[in-house]
Amino acid sequence: MGGAFRRFRVARKLPESSVITSFHLTPADGGPLWDMRPGQYLTLRIPLAEGPVLRTYSLSCPTEGRDHHRISVKREPQGAGSGWLHDRVSEGDVIEIAAPRGSFCLDQTSERPVLLLAGGVGLTPLLAMLHALAQTSRRVWFIHAVENGEVQALRDEVAALADVSGGLITALNVYRTPSEQDRATARFDAEGVIDRALLQSTLPLDDYEVYLCGPTPFMVAMWRVLTGLGIAPARIAYEFFGKGGSLAALAATPAPLVQADRRMPTRAPQSLSKLDFITDPDARALPERPAQPGLAPADGASEVVFARSGVTVPWSDAATSILELAEGAGLAPAFSCREGICSTCSCRIDEGSVDYFSDPLDSPRPGQVLICCSRPTGRVVLDL
Secondary structure (H helix, E strand, O other): OOOOEEEEEEEEEEEOOOOEEEEEEEEOOOOOOOOOOOOOEEEEEEEEOOEEEEEEEEEOOOOOOOOOEEEEEEOOOOOHHHHHHHHHOOOOOEEEEEEEEOOOOOOOOOOOOEEEEEEHHHHHHHHHHHHHHOOOOOOEEEEEEEOOOOOOOOHHHHHHHHHOOOOOEEEEEEEOOOOHHHHHHOOOOEEOOOOHHHHHHHOOOOOOEEEEEEOHHHHHHHHHHHHHOOOOHHHEEEEEOOOOOOHHHHHOOOOHHHHOOOOOOOOOOHHHHHOOOOOOOOOOOOOOOOOOOOOOOOOOOOEEEEHHHOEEEEOOOOOOOHHHHHHHOOOOOOOOOOOOOOOOOEEEEEEOOEEEOOOOOOOOOOOEEEHHHEEEOOEEEEOO
16 A cells, blocks of 8 residues: 555646646656556645645546556646646656546446537546547547637547547537637537537437536536436436535535536435545546445345444445445445545544455554445444
C-alpha cells in the first residue's frame, strides 16, 4: 500500500483550449504503463506547502496502443491541484501517481448502442470510452455541450474518430454562446443547450446505454430529459464534475440550488446524497449501485457489529462493502471517495478482521480499517 504510488515524468504538456491542458505521463523508471479501463482516473499526489494532497483526474487516452497515460485538466479558479499542474508543472518534471481506479467504466461486454453526453471537461472519461467504442461495431452518439469553441478541448480528436468510423459514430457539438469565429468556421452543430427536442431529433428509437459526465446542473438536466424520454435509470451511468459541498444538504434543498450548480439528479441513488468530495475539480460522484430493499443473511457466520450504534447485521452479498452494509442498515458513516483513497471512512476495529477488495492507497493506522473498500472475514466488531 505504501508503494501504491509510482513516479511519472511529464513527457508533454499540451494546451487543448483556453482552460484545459493535457499532460502526457510516462513511467520515470522506464517500466510498463498501467492497464486501464475506459472511464477510469489517476490519483496524483500534489506536493503543496501545507503538505501533500490527493487529486484525481480522468484518463482521456485510448486504453490500447499508447506510450503514455494522458490526463486533460481544466484550470479551476480555486483548484489547488489544477493550479499546481497548470502553473508549476513543466515538461520533464516528475509526479507521483497511483494506478487507475474508478467504477465509472464502459461496459465492453454489451452490444447496445451508446449515447455519450459530456458537459465541458466532462468529456475526458467519455473520450477514453469513445476510443474503445471506435474499435467495435456499436453505434455511438457523442454529444458535447460547451460554452464555445475557445474553451472546448479535444474537438478534433473526437471528429477524427467519427470521420473514420464508417458512420458508426456521430459527433455533435452544442455551443451555448458561440462566438462570431465559431459561426464563421461552423464549429458547432447546435446552439443553446441539449434538450428533449435535440435528442428526439438526433437519436433513433433504441435501447441505449447512456454515459453522462459534466457539471452538476448539466447532470440534473440530462437526467430529467433522459428519464422523461423513457430511458431507464439502470441504463444511465454517470460521473459528476463541478463544485460539490455537502450533497446531503444539497439534495434536500429545492430547485434554486440546481440553478446555482449545487444539486444532483433528484432520482440519483440515495448514497450519493452523503458524498463529500476529494477530487479536483473538487467533485466526482462515483456511479452507485441501486439501494437494496433488504439484506438477506449470506451463508456462513460473517456479520458486522456496529458497536456504538447497537446494530448487528449479517453480511450479505447485496452489499459490496461494509460501508454499503451500514448504509443498508440505516446508518450514516462518514465517507468521501468510496475508493480507498481519502481515509475518511476509517474506523476502529475491536474484533475480527477484514479483506480489502480494493487496496487503500495508504495503509490505515493500526487498529483501524477502511470500510468503503473492505468486507468482513467473519464476525467483526467496529466502533461505529
